[in-house]
Amino acid sequence: MSSVAVGTAPPRAAFDRALLLVVPAAAFMLLLFVYPFLYGLALSFNPKEGGALANYRHFFTTDNLWPTIWTTLRLALPATLINVGLALPIAFKMRVKSPYQRWATTILVIPITLGTVLIAQGMLTYFGPKGWLAQFLQFFHLYEGSIRLTHNYWGVLISLVISGFPFAFLLILSYITGIDPVLARAASTLGASPRAQFRTIYLPLLAPGLAMCFCLAFVQAFSVFPSAVLLGSPAGPTRVISIAAYEAAFEQYDYSLASAIAMIMGFVQLIVVAAVLGMRNVMYRGPVSGGKG
Amino acid sequence: MDHDFNELRLDGVTRRFAGAGGQAFAALNELTLTIQRGEFIALLGPSGCGKSTALNCIAGLMQLSSGSIWLDQTRIDTLPPEKRGFGMVFQNYALFPHMTVAKNIGFGLKMRGLADNAIGPRVAHALKLVQLTGQEQKLPGQLSGGQQQRVAIARAIVIEPPLVLMDEPLSNLDAKLRIETRAEIRRIHKELGRATIYVTHDQDEALSLADRIVVMKDGVVQMIAAPHDVYGQPANLHVARFMGYRNVLELGVEAEQGDRVTLSGPDLRLTGVRKQPIAGGRACVAVRPEEFVLGAGPGGANSIVGRVGNVEYCGRDSLVDVVTASGTLLHVRATGKPVVGDTVQLHVPVERVLVYPHE
Numbered sequence: 106m107s108s109v110a111v112g113t114a115p116p117r118a119a120f121d122r123a124l125l126l127v128v129p130a131a132a133f134m135l136l137l138f139v140y141p142f143l144y145g146l147a148l149s150f151n152p153k154e155g156g157a158l159a160n161y162r163h164f165f166t167t168d169n170l171w172p173t174i175w176t177t178l179r180l181a182l183p184a185t186l187i188n189v190g191l192a193l194p195i196a197f198k199m200r201v202k203s204p205y206q207r208w209a210t211t212i213l214v215i216p217i218t219l220g221t222v223l224i225a226q227g228m229l230t231y232f233g234p235k236g237w238l239a240q241f242l243q244f245f246h247l248y249e250g251s252i253r254l255t256h257n258y259w260g261v262l263i264s265l266v267i268s269g270f271p272f273a274f275l276l277i278l279s280y281i282t283g284i285d286p287v288l289a290r291a292a293s294t295l296g297a298s299p300r301a302q303f304r305t306i307y308l309p310l311l312a313p314g315l316a317m318c319f320c321l322a323f324v325q326a327f328s329v330f331p332s333a334v335l336l337g338s339p340a341g342p343t344r345v346i347s348i349a350a351y352e353a354a355f356e357q358y359d360y361s362l363a364s365a366i367a368m369i370m371g372f373v374q375l376i377v378v379a380a381v382l383g384m385r386n387v388m389y390r391g392p393v394s395g396g397k398g
Numbered sequence: 399m400d401h402d403f404n405e406l407r408l409d410g411v412t413r414r415f416a417g418a419g420g421q422a423f424a425a426l427n428e429l430t431l432t433i434q435r436g437e438f439i440a441l442l443g444p445s446g447c448g449k450s451t452a453l454n455c456i457a458g459l460m461q462l463s464s465g466s467i468w469l470d471q472t473r474i475d476t477l478p479p480e481k482r483g484f485g486m487v488f489q490n491y492a493l494f495p496h497m498t499v500a501k502n503i504g505f506g507l508k509m510r511g512l513a514d515n516a517i518g519p520r521v522a523h524a525l526k527l528v529q530l531t532g533q534e535q536k537l538p539g540q541l542s543g544g545q546q547q548r549v550a551i552a553r554a555i556v557i558e559p560p561l562v563l564m565d566e567p568l569s570n571l572d573a574k575l576r577i578e579t580r581a582e583i584r585r586i587h588k589e590l591g592r593a594t595i596y597v598t599h600d601q602d603e604a605l606s607l608a609d610r611i612v613v614m615k616d617g618v619v620q621m622i623a624a625p626h627d628v629y630g631q632p633a634n635l636h637v638a639r640f641m642g643y644r645n646v647l648e649l650g651v652e653a654e655q656g657d658r659v660t661l662s663g664p665d666l667r668l669t670g671v672r673k674q675p676i677a678g679g680r681a682c683v684a685v686r687p688e689e690f691v692l693g694a695g696p697g698g699a700n701s702i703v704g705r706v707g708n709v710e711y712c713g714r715d716s717l718v719d720v721v722t723a724s725g726t727l728l729h730v731r732a733t734g735k736p737v738v739g740d741t742v743q744l745h746v747p748v749e750r751v752l753v754y755p756h757e
Contacts, residue, residue: 290459291492293479295506295557305505309496389496391539 149365160365170366173346174373180258180333180345181326182377184265188322189315191266192273197307200281210278217271224267225335229255232263260336261343265326273322280314281307284393310393316385320378327374346370403470403560406433406456406593410465411475413451425451427617428465433561433593438584440608441597442628444640448617449597453563456595458482469560480509485554486563490570491546493538499525499549500534506557524556527586544575551583555590562587564596568603580606601641605629613637634674635682635754643684644729648756651681659753664724666702670751677755684752687717688731695745702744704728706736720744 152159164170195213199206216224231237232254242248254260288310289302297305330347337343346366354363408431417423426448433439441449454460456467458479467475474482485506493502503524504517512520525531528548538546547567554562567583568576584607587594598604604611605625613621613628613636621633632638639646649661649668654676660669661681670683695701707719707727718736720728730744 285490285492287488287490287492288494290479291486291488292494292505292509293459294457294482294484294486294563295553296480296483296509297505298480301509306494391537392495 145364145367148361149368152361153359160362163362164365164369170349173344173349176343177327177345180261180265180329181323184262184269184326185319185323187266188269188273189319192270192277196274196278196281199278213274214271216267221268221331224264225332228260228264228336255336256338258342261329261333264332264336265329269322269326273318276318280311284310309389312388313385313390316381320381323377324374404435405470406561407468411455411462411467412464413455413460414463424617426455429619431612431622435593436591438587438594438607438609440604440611441595441614442601442604442611443614444599447614449614450565453565453595453597457484457486457563483559484561484563485557485559487550487554487565487567489566491550493546493549495538498535498537502538502549503553503556505553520556524552528552544571544579547571547579551586555586560592562592562594564594566598583607613640635684635757638684638752643686645685645687646682647726648680648682651676651679663726665722668700668751669748670753671749672753674754676753680756682754682756684754685746685750687729689750690730690744690746692732692742692744694743700745700748704742706738706740706742709736709738
């Protein structure tokens with residue numbers, strides 16, 4: 106080993122001064138994300154009483170805390186699936202330029218400009234027991250029973266779909282329009298029906314983008330808070346994990362426990378995201394045009 | 399599935415687009431053409447002449463505004479592309495980036511519901527035809543431009559289509575590869591024995607590949623003829639210009655005798671062959687640069703005297719600008735080494751001076 110140690114040191118890469126341009130962004134990340142995260146992580150291991158893991162032990166043994174994970178997943182996963190599942194066919198239809206495209210896109214995207222609270226307010230007057238929907242259905246004798254779409258699971262789910270759909274739609278639309286339409290035309294000359302073109306060309310090329318869209322939409326839905334309070338029943342079926350963290354922090358003033366809950370929340374999100382992105386690795390990920398590079 | 403046929407008939411195929419100000423313009427106007435089995439047809443013209451529109455209409459990627467397309471007794475212009483079964487090679491290849499070479503080539507067979515064990519041998523045969531055996535498992539992104547082009551050709555011909563449509567398939571290749579692939583395309587066409595329609599703006603490609611050339615301009619067919627006739631006897635001035643008749647001079651008509659016309663300008667007098675009826679006192683002559691011969695003609699006929707202007711050395715010969723005393727500029731291909739400023743005498747054979755009505 107020592108016999109080959111003589112020789113010139115490997116040349117060190119010259120320092121590229123353009124790298125300095127990264128410094129502001131890196132500092133921003135450190136100050137506003139990494140530091141608070143590490144602070145919260147450390148705080149979660151310093152409970153008011155008990156050992157380092159007391160908060161986590163408390164969370165997983167208390168009956169109104171640990172089930173919030175399932176409550177949140179039960180809302181976030183279906184909402185994400187509905188959003189991505191609805192956005193895909195609609196975005197696919199919208200991929201070709203048409204006079205209606207701009208109008209339809211605008212209407213579909215409007216909810217993104219409304220805050221969650223505004224949506225909740227509107228939903229209460231529309232979907233409520235004496236809301237427009239109920240009055241309409243009863244006026245035309247379409248449905249006589251009472252309508253309960255607010256202050257329960259469904260209210261929160263609908264709100265998550267309304268606020269999350271435009272986001273998924275825009276993301277998927279940009280992925281779809283990035284796929285060279287000549288590929289589908291080539292497939293059609295080879296005998297692929299429109300359905301087969303979608304299945305064999307668009308879907309495989311979209312899959313990585315769909316996975317990414319699913320992750321982002323899921324993380325957004327998992328951190329649901331305002332609509333769970335305003336449209337759900339925050340004491341019961343929609344007591345989501347962020348409500349538990351809020352109560353710990355601002356009703357019991359136990360910041361340490363609140364930090365622990367936030368860490369658990371982040372961990373659950375991480376597991377789902379990692380699972381979805383892991384699946385992405387087995388898919389094709391490359392350029393989505395058929396031409397020469 | 400037997401795709402054999404005797405002829406493909408285009409009958410008044412027209413495609414209009416909405417232009418500026420709501421005015422519809424015809425990108426393709428009344429294309430009527432019958433293509434026999436085994437024929438190689440080139441659609442030739444500058445960009446925007448409607449040749450790609452014609453190809454897309456035949457492939458079914460574009461609807462006709464009027465007219466019809468027939469494959470023997472079957473009307474096909476109402477069918478979607480996937481029901482026509484024509485093979486198409488796209489300008490940018492349009493290979494499926496997420497499929498291997500073998501999957502790309504086998505795609506058309508799979509869509510026809512063939513079993514995997516039937517697809518394999520046919521893909522292998524197509525790969526052999528385009529000389530890409532051994533590249534089956536690569537993705538298109540790992541191939542060079544020329545290889546991608548050959549995969550695209552293999553993908554279009556493996557389904558044994560009655561008609562192969564090619565949209566400027568060589569325009570993305572470098573000069574050397576273009577000539578090699580050109581020979582390949584001709585060989586594959588012969589081997590398949592079906593019909594090929596080939597769109598190009600390159601007259602060399604059209605001349606070397608096609609049995610018949612369809613010259614187009616502004617959506618209108620200008621001439622349909624064998625390469626030899628398109629090159630030597632252009633039907634009108636547009637075709638002549640496009641086929642390399644770079645010298646187009648408007649002159650006064652002096653005398654007409656049969657199809658021979660004598661025309662004259664301030665300091666030149668040319669006799670040529672009339673290609674279209676001429677009217678009025680003026681007409682245009684078209685002469686290819688390579689038809690001029692240095693020296694006086696027999697009996698001094700069709701002789702021109704001028705001074706050598708610019709000289710562009712091209713290796714085998716030079717492209718020389720000759721300017722007559724009155725300032726008429728002639729493009730001449732000359733061997734030897736003309737010296738700038740020298741006075742030279744040229745002549746051109748009567749049958750190589752083509753006379754068309756002036757524009």
